[in-house]
Amino acid sequence: MKTTEYVWSGTRGRSLERLSLTEDASVRAHAHVEIGDATYEYEAVLDAEWGFRALRIEAGDGRVLELRHDASGWWTENRMVRPDLSDAVDIDLSFSPFTNTLPIRRLDLPIGGEAEIV
Secondary structure: OEEEEEEEEOOOOOEEEEEEEEEOOOEEEEEEEEEOOEEEEEEEEEOOOOOEEEEEEEEOOOOEEEEEEOOOOOEEEOOEEOHHHOOOOOOOOOOOHHHHHHHHHHHOOOOOOOOOOO
């Protein structure tokens, strides 16, 4: 099992993210994010190919969001099925650069390689 720590500081406004990434049979990211006076904790679970499987976000005020995407393509939000998300592949947390990594890692491009991501 390999664990790596990352820290990102926002370029617009006050934001700071501390992320711990653990890779073995799956990939787990656990992060603490500060944006101004707001705080968030999230944990994302990915499969070995960096495909999204689960996310739990807890805001500093106690609100919680849980998303899951199973191998057959079903999405749930807080345990409720979301058929409107059936075409979705990834998540994108606007406050975190980490979620941009998912499709990039799956592409497995060579150094200098290019691809368009929709």
